[in-house]
Amino acid sequence: MMDCKKYKKGFAAFLYGELEEDERKLLKAHLEMCPQCTGELERLKEVKKGANSLQEDIENAMTSVDWDTLPMQIAENIFKKEAHPAPESWMEKLSRLIFRPRLKPVYAGLLVGIILGSIVTFMVVRTPRSVMVEAGEFFAPRDFLENVELEIARRDTLDYLEKSQYLLLDFVQSPSEEAAEFWRSEFALQKTRDLLSQKKYINSQLNKFQMAKAKAICDQIELLFYELTQISVDLSAEEIRKIQRLIEEKDLLLKIKLLRRELKQSEV
């Protein structure tokens, strides 16, 4: 019974010649001994006969088709579709018009132009420093600039002190009559005015860099010059001697000398 079930599974393959030689022989041997399976196989053969009964219809259908022209019709349909694709919409027409292959070099040129233009614009906008340098300005780090400014202030102060020292030396060392004469001269007047204006200029620098000591001395010098210019016109020999003594008492010249040395030592 178990054998029958196993063999029955091979019936379809047996009917259609799909069984291996060994299996076919085994099945045949079983069929000779088993009338039940033989009956079953006979019934299955009716299926095959039934299927064969459609053969006539198939042959009729096959002969009804013109096989010589069918490939041509099919090819016609396919290649016609390729040659004449579906009608274009206005969008497609427009895009085809814009993106014509003939215009390719134009678009390429435009693209290159845009890229180059962008690069040039970018460089011009991005490098204002180089343009400013050409115009005579100079950009440097903040520390460096501060150092430079400090150095300028120091030198200006030195210059001011030097000039003042010479002027005061002239004044102190000369006899009182000559000194009075000296202050009345146009030369001394001009010099003191120059020094006073220079002092105004270095004031801001001295404040900025907190050079308090230099500031104090310079202020004293300034005050002195200011008074001298104001009163020099009618200055008596006595008064001049007083001023000379004052300068000596305050060791103004010595202070100037020391300050100058100090400023020189701190040279950058």
Place this chain on the structure above:
Amino acid sequence: MEQERTSKNEDVYILVEKIKKGDREAFMTVTHLYQKRVFLLAFSFFHNREDALDIVQETFLRFYQKVSLYRKGKNFQNWLLQIAKNLCIDYYRKNYKKGGELRKENPIDDMNLPLQNEPDPHTFSDLKGIFTPCLKKLAEKQRMVFVMKHYNQLHYNEISQILDISLGTVKSLHFKAVQNLRGLMAPYMGRQV
């Protein structure tokens, strides 16, 4: 036999290479060579001439569209029949199947098709009249395997390639198809005999 098939495949490959380049003549030659096989499969599946011709047209159109996918070494006939088989199944589902019958919980293999033009046992006396509706009652995969085996006379291994299923499944589907057909035919055969 094997050698003959290989050389045939190589000839077709040359034609296919030409078709890839848009050769119309080569396309027509291939169509001429294989149109009857496609028609036979479609006609025996639908038993309808017009449907079968539609499938032939569509199969060769698909073949032309997919020709670049064909690789040397593949059996060309099996590849083409695979396209035809897919189209048959799609066409069948679209035009023959009543909506809502195909459900995942209802595997195709185990499901019998709705009977169309069911034969009246009293009026049908010829074998063709009995067999045709019985074949239509088979589940689509069983029907496809039976049709490929009986009418296209394909081997099990060829069917397994075309349907992309194992050889064992092909054997099983064929056995079920024959068994079910016998069962469906039995009442009519009994009355006839």
